[in-house]
Amino acid sequence: MLGRAYERENCSAARALEVIGERWSLLILRNAMYAGSRRFNQFQRSLGIATNILQARLEWFIESGLMELRAAADGVQEYVLTAKGQDLEPVILALSAWGDRYAAPEGPPIRYQHAQCGGAIRQHLECETCHEAPKPGAIMATPGPGMS
DSSP states (O other): OOOOTTTOOOOHHHHHHHHOOSEEEEEEHHHHSSOOOOHHHHHHHHOOOOOHHHHHHHHHHHHHTTTEEOOOTTOOOEEEOOOHHHHHHHHHHHHHHHHHSSSOOOOSSOOOOOOOTBOOOOOOOTTTOOOOOOOOOOOOOOTTTTTT
């Protein structure tokens, strides 16, 4: 089994994978965002994930600040996304769009739509200076302030 940390990598993508890179992580977060899952049994039932793995992931999400536990009106503990967890929405949408294009021969199994008007949601890369959408291969990586 691979470890959770990428000590040799000074890279924000690697650091993000340390938090959400395990097999079930994005599916759990997706269900919290879009399927209304908040309770342990809802996640377990909808995903068919082993209880020990689900428990470990949910505990890790709490420890990492992606979710918090809250008591529901009936006293049952619920797992609720924090702002940090909700900020992963573009990641889930981008991965889903890639999957729709390359891994869904029958078409998208899930459509993501704007709740107010019903329009399809799409992501768009844009240069913050010239506002152009970069073409494939036109993005370069340069050292940032956190590079050692």
